[in-house]
Every structure is written in structure tokens, then in C-alpha cells.
Amino acid sequence: xxxxxxxxxxxxxxxxxxxxxxxxxxxxxxxxxxxxxxxxxxxxxxxxxxxxxxxxxxxxxxxxxxxxxxxxxxxxxxxxxxxxxxxxxxxxxxxxxxxxxxxxxxxxxxxxxxxxxxxxxxxxxxxxxxxxxxxxxxxxxxxxxxxxxxxxxxxxxxxxxxxxxxxxxxxxxxxxxxxxxxxxxxxxxxxxxxxxxxxxxxxxxxxxxxxxxxxxxxxxxxxxxxxxxxxxxxxxxxxxxxxxxxxxxxxxxxxxxxxxxxxxxxxxxxxxxxxxxxxxxxxxxxxxxxxxxxxxxxxxxxxxxxxxxxxxxxxxxxxxxxxxxxxxxxxxxxxxxxxxxxx
Amino acid sequence: xxxxxxxxxxxxxxxxxxxxxxxxxxxxxxxxxxxxxxxxxxxxxxxxxxxxxxxxxxxxxxxxxxxxxxxxxxxxxxxxxxxxxxxxxxxxxxxxxxxxxxxxxxxxxxxxxxxxxxxxxxxxxxxxxxxxxxxxxxxxxxxxxxxxxxxxxxxxxxxxxxxxxxxxxxxxxxxxxxxxxxxxxxxxxxxxxxxxxxxxxxxxxxxxxxxxxxxxxxxxxxxxxxxxxxxxxxxxxxxxxxxxxxxxxxxxxxxxxxxxxxxxxxxxxxxxxxxxxxxxxxxxxxxxxxxxxxxxxxxxxxxxxxxxxxxxxxxxxxxxxxxxxxxxxxxxxxxxxxxxxxx
Numbered sequence: 001x002x003x004x005x006x007x008x009x010x011x012x013x014x015x016x017x018x019x020x021x022x023x024x025x026x027x028x029x030x031x032x033x034x035x036x037x038x039x040x041x042x043x044x045x046x047x048x049x050x051x052x053x054x055x056x057x058x059x060x061x062x063x064x065x066x067x068x069x070x071x072x073x074x075x076x077x078x079x080x081x082x083x084x085x086x087x088x089x090x091x092x093x094x095x096x097x098x099x100x101x102x103x104x105x106x107x108x109x110x111x112x113x114x115x116x117x118x119x120x121x122x123x124x125x126x127x128x129x130x131x132x133x134x135x136x137x138x139x140x141x142x143x144x145x146x147x148x149x150x151x152x153x154x155x156x157x158x159x160x161x162x163x164x165x166x167x168x169x170x171x172x173x174x175x176x177x178x179x180x181x182x183x184x185x186x187x188x189x190x191x192x193x194x195x196x197x198x199x200x201x202x203x204x205x206x207x208x209x210x211x212x213x214x215x216x217x218x219x220x221x222x223x224x225x226x227x228x229x230x231x232x233x234x235x236x237x238x239x240x241x242x243x244x245x246x247x248x249x250x251x252x253x254x255x256x257x258x259x260x261x262x263x264x265x266x267x268x269x270x271x272x273x274x275x276x277x278x279x280x281x282x283x284x285x286x287x288x289x290x291x292x293x294x295x296x297x298x299x300x301x302x303x304x305x306x307x308x309x310x311x312x313x314x315x316x317x318x319x320x321x322x323x324x325x326x327x328x329x330x331x332x333x334x335x336x337x338x339x340x341x342x343x
Numbered sequence: 344x345x346x347x348x349x350x351x352x353x354x355x356x357x358x359x360x361x362x363x364x365x366x367x368x369x370x371x372x373x374x375x376x377x378x379x380x381x382x383x384x385x386x387x388x389x390x391x392x393x394x395x396x397x398x399x400x401x402x403x404x405x406x407x408x409x410x411x412x413x414x415x416x417x418x419x420x421x422x423x424x425x426x427x428x429x430x431x432x433x434x435x436x437x438x439x440x441x442x443x444x445x446x447x448x449x450x451x452x453x454x455x456x457x458x459x460x461x462x463x464x465x466x467x468x469x470x471x472x473x474x475x476x477x478x479x480x481x482x483x484x485x486x487x488x489x490x491x492x493x494x495x496x497x498x499x500x501x502x503x504x505x506x507x508x509x510x511x512x513x514x515x516x517x518x519x520x521x522x523x524x525x526x527x528x529x530x531x532x533x534x535x536x537x538x539x540x541x542x543x544x545x546x547x548x549x550x551x552x553x554x555x556x557x558x559x560x561x562x563x564x565x566x567x568x569x570x571x572x573x574x575x576x577x578x579x580x581x582x583x584x585x586x587x588x589x590x591x592x593x594x595x596x597x598x599x600x601x602x603x604x605x606x607x608x609x610x611x612x613x614x615x616x617x618x619x620x621x622x623x624x625x626x627x628x629x630x631x632x633x634x635x636x637x638x639x640x641x642x643x644x645x646x647x648x649x650x651x652x653x654x655x656x657x658x659x660x661x662x663x664x665x666x667x668x669x670x671x672x673x674x675x676x677x678x679x680x681x682x683x684x685x686x
Contacts, residue, residue, distance in 0.1 A: 154499070164518045
């Protein structure tokens with residue numbers, strides 16, 4: 001084992017933090033936590049193509065909050081935005097759905113956008129970058145089993161092009177960070193999120209959308225749909241745990257490292273549907289829908305889990321929100337939102 | 344096993360073939376072979392940033408040859424160039440060295456450049472695209488051992504950022520081809536070259552450069568340098584075998600598949616240096632240069648080999664040029680070039 005490298009640890013009370021892709025699920029929760037922890041200033045950067053003012057409206061009047069409308073594809077925007085900034089949390093990215101529907105924009109944002117941000121951080125001597133990566137860097141298919149440790153390879157055989165493109169784009173983003181570290185001394189921590197879910201959930205991420213769809217189905221009195229036999233393993237992480245990881249990484253001395261950020265335990269689709277049924281106090285039986293022939297699953301039916309030992313060692317973080325609690329919080333938020341809208 | 348898909352097979356006598364990145368080692372040999380096989384027309388596209396007129400000067404007066412100065416970053420250039428074209432061989436790319444020295448250009452050409460070319464091919468209903476990929480899609484490090492079969496994963500732990508960026512960029516190029524096939528019916532074959540060497544060798548590819556450097560060293564009377572203990576495995580492929588694979592892929596019905604294109608057998612660096620010593624009829628003993636501490640090799644010391652069963656099955660190709668013959672041909676060309684220049 002090599003000695004852990006020591007990078008700069010940020011003291012939030014004296015720091016200006018910029019979040020790129022801030023008007024989002026992860027961005028808004030991270031901003032909330034930074035404000036709670038006494039950050040000096042937080043800059044919420046978004047081009048509002050997908051991001052919504054709704055996500056950050058509740059903090060826009062905080063005197064420490066500054067909203068920056070800028071686009072990752074314009075380096076001058078980023079050079080201006082990162083002036084005097086101490087730390088950047090780079091969240092903005094397209095996911096698998098984006099690589100399927102708008103592959104040109106996805107390539108732009110995930111690769112050139114990351115490169116532009118790193119260049120702006122180098123030019124303005126930003127002290128630390130937190131780069132949001134994904135467990136998509138481990139890939140898909142039957143190779144995904146057992147513990148997904150950080151040094152594992154990228155499996156892709158049988159996966160759809162858009163999923164592989166997404167995973168490879170995140171591998172490239174991570175390596176661009178490493179290159180800026182090696183060539184310019186830029187400190188960075190890569191956090192590999194699994195599927196993020198939680199309050200202020202949008203309808204854009206394919207996997208976490210499943211929780212919402214199941215809920216909608218049950219609420220309208222219909223049996224929830226269980227794809228395959230319900231044994232497929234998924235790994236979610238509650239947005240509050242992700243926000244804690246982002247802030248912990250900024251405050252840690254860790255640098256030049258990539259760590260997993262996922263929930264306490266994996267869950268099968270069958271167990272997940274049951275959690276939603278429990279929340280709804282419903283007796284409906286899930287309707288099993290066998291896969292159509294030739295259907296390729298993004299994850300294997302086999303069991304895998306995501307260890308957090310390295311994250312704990314590097315940034316002192318581990319997940320705390322169990323899946324049942326997280327689903328209950330998400331659905332309670334959803335209900336309260338509906339009630340507010342109906343008034 | 345799924346049934347092999349049937350794509351369009353091109354009849355060269357009635358085909359216009361465009362080579363992108365044509366003024367190069369692989370491009371010029373492929374053009375030579377296409378002309379020899381009676382192609383109707385061959386368009387040699389290059390921006391001449393790295394490509395050199397020297398590589399294609401010997402065929403520029405053939406009435407079937409058209410030289411097109413164009414840049415992959417300008418889609419209008421490619422839309423104009425691919426009009427009426429039946430097949431495209433897409434070679435243009437930056438390699439590991441390029442991702443190290445000029446990562447912005449490398450990202451442009453390897454990803455957006457490939458995307459632009461595929462879009463132009465779609466718009467102009469090009470019948471078949473041959474995409475030059477690399478065994479870099481299997482990655483680096485201790486995970487590289489045994490047979491590198493086409494469905495293997497991408498290993499990256501411990502490799503330098505530029506090497507991982509290169510491999511990931513080729514994974515993305517392959518998947519962009521797949522996406523165009525699935526969405527638009529574009530036929531394509533991915534060929535994963537190992538390190539290409541041969542006559543008209545340039546000094547740009549880090550691995551094959553080693554043959555030339557060893558030769559230069561011996562010719563100047565100095566002992567050739569053997570990195571490590573000389574047991575490191577490398578896999579080369581002679582450019583004439585690569586040209587044959589490109590042409591075979593165009594003429595085959597194969598589509599939506601990626602196959603290995605490498606030489607008949609792997610070689611260790613120790614054996615390779617001996618081949619060069621043999622050619623030079625030199626008694627010099629290689630100077631073993633142990634790796635500096637912390638040095639990371641692009642390939643493991645362990646043995647690996649690259650099978651060609653799938654290439655033979657899909658495009659009826661297998662390599663024929665043994666390493667000794669190939670090295671002799673390369674060095675004989677080098678000598679004759681020196682003689683011509685000294686007159």
C-alpha cells in the first residue's frame with residue numbers, strides 16, 4: 001500500500017464553494033448542508049437546461065447564496081465563475097438516458113464540460129475539486145458480482161451503447177481529474193455515487209424513477225409491476241448521505257483518490273416494491289412481468305454489494321440512511337407536495 | 344450464441360472508399376491494397392496535422408485517388424467528403440501520447456471526430472464503416488493476462504491517466520458505432536488493432552517506436568536498452584496484415600461486431616531486441632535497465648495473447664506476417680530510406 005496522499009482540507013467557514021449542476025437533487029441537498037455547516041459562500045451554477053429553480057428556491061434569499069447561470073461548454077463562463085473560489089463540487093452530467101436520447105450533448109457536458117471546469121479550476125487555483133462519478137464505472141452484466149471494490153475493471157459486454165457510453169464518460173472524467181492532479185497539482189476526490197434518490201426527486205434518472213412509478217401505480221389502485229422475477233440487485237443511496245459525502249470530501253485531506261458512495265446495503269427490486277407497498281399500507285400483490293426475450297439487464301440477477309471501507313478511510317464517511325427510511329422520506333415528501341399543489 | 348448479423352458486403356470494383364486519417368502508416372498501406380484490389384475510387388482524407396504527404400505521394404497520381412484536406416471537427420467537411428461514398432475506414436485518432444501531450448485535441452478527434460464521421464455516414468447513407476479501435480480497450484496492468492477475448496472487461500488500475508483516457512475514448516468510439524447501427528441501421532465493423540508497425544513507420548507511437556530506437560542505438564554502436572528484465576509481453580501487428588483486415592472487413596457481410604487484429608504471436612521485449620540485433624548482425628549485449636521505483640508498466644510482466652478466432656469467423660482474416668519477417672521488412676525500408684536521403 002502506498003501512503004495516502006495529503007491534499008488541502010477546506011475550512012467551510014472561510015471557503016467559497018461552487019456547485020456545478022446545483023439546481024438538482026444532489027446539488028440542492030449539498031447546498032443545504034454547506035449552509036447548515038456554516039459555509040462562507042456557496043455559488044449555485046447551472047445552465048437550467050435540466051436544473052430547476054424549484055430545487056433551490058428555498059435558499060435563494062440566503063445572503064451567502066449566489067446563483068450563477070452559466071454553461072459548462074463555455075470556458076469563459078467557468079473562468080469567471082471560479083474566480084476566488086476555494087472548492088468546486090462538479091455534479092453536472094448527463095446519465096444513461098441522456099446518452100441514449102441526446103448523445104451529442106452528453107458527450108459535450110460529461111467530457112468537455114468536465115475538462116473546461118478542471119481548466120478553470122487550474123487557472124484560478126481552486127484548492128479542491130469533488131468530481132461526481134458513478135458506479136457505472138464498474139459497468140454492467142454478469143461481470144458485476146460480489147464486492148465492487150474501487151480498483152475493479154469496467155464490464156460492458158451485453159450492455160446497451162448508451163449505458164457503456166455513460167460509464168466510459170465517467171471513467172474519462174475521473175482520469176481528467178488525475179491528469180490535472182499530476183500535471184498541475186490540483187487536489188481532487190472522485191465520489192462514485194450509486195443511484196441517488198430522495199426528497200426533491202425528479203423524473204429523469206431511470207433507476208430511481210422506479211420508486212416513483214411503483215408508488216404512482218399503487219396509489220391509483222393498480223398492482224405494482226415487478227420486472228423479471230424481482231431478484232435483480234440494485235444499489236441506491238439517499239441524497240442526504242451523498243450530500244454528507246460531498247461535504248466530508250471537501251473537509252478531508254484526501255486527494256487523488258476515487259471512493260464508492262452508496263447506501264448501507266443493496267436491495268432487490270422485489271424488496272423495494274414491498275417497501276413502497278408497506279408505506280402505502282397496501283395489500284396489492286406485485287404483478288410479475290417476465291423479461292421479453294433478448295432483454296438485457298443493466299445489472300445481473302446475481303448479488304453484488306458496494307463496500308465503503310475506502311471512503312471511510314479517506315474521507316471519514318459512511319452511509320446512514322437505510323432504504324426503508326429513505327423510501328419513506330421520499331414518499332412523504334411526494335405526498336406533501338401533492339397536498340400543497342391541490343390547495 | 345446469437346446468429347451472426349448480416350450486413351452489406353462491398354464489391355470494391357464498384358465502390359468509392361474514403362479513408363479518414365489516410366496520410367499515415369495504416370492509411371497508406373490500406374490505400375495501396377485497395378488500389379491493388381481494383382477499387383473504383385479511394386478518397387484520402389486527412390487534415391495533415393500529423394499525416395504527411397510523404398506517406399501517400401507514391402499514389403497521388405493514380406486517377407482513382409483523390410486527396411481530401413478536411414478536418415474531423417468540421418461536420419460540413421465530412422458531409423461533403425462522404426457524398427456518394429460506399430465505405431469509410433475511420434483511422435484518424437490520437438493515441439496515448441496525444442492524450443498526454445494534447446488532451447483537448449485528443450478528446451476532440453477521438454470522440455467528437457468519430458461522432459461527426461458517423462453522422463456524415465448516416466446522412467449520406469454510407470453502406471459500411473470500418474472503425475479502427477485498439478486492444479487498449481482491454482486496458483492495462485495485472486488484469487491483462489491469458490487470452491484477450493473480445494468480450495473481456497477494461498482494466499485500468501495503476502495505469503497512467505493518458506493511457507486510460509485513450510482506451511476509454513476507443514470504447515466510446517466503438518459504442519457510438521453501435522448506437523448508429525441500432526438507431527439508423529448503419530453497418531460497421533470494429534477492428535481492435537494491437538501495436539501497428541511496418542514500412543513508413545513514423546516516430547509517434549510509443550510502443551513501435553521502441554523497434555526504431557533499438558535499431559538506432561545498435562547502429563550507433565551502443566548496447567540496446569532493455570527495460571525491466573525483458574520479459575514484458577507485447578503484441579504487434581504488421582501494417583500489411585492490418586491493411587488486409589481493413590479490406591476484408593469492407594468485403595465481408597459482418598456488421599455490429601468488434602474483432603481483434605493483431606500479429607500471429609506475442610513477443611517479449613527481450614526477444615524483440617534480439618530480432619533487431621539479428622537483423623543488424625550485431626554481437627552487442629542488451630543493457631538491462633531496471634525499472635525506477637514506482638514505475639507503472641502499460642502491460643503486465645505476465646503472459647497474454649490475442650486470439651483471432653472471431654476475426655476469422657466474421658471477416659475471414661488471420662495475420663500472416665511473423666515478427667521476424669516484419670521487423671526485417673521495417674528495418675530494410677529504414678535502411679533504403681537512409682541511403683536515398685544520403686544521395
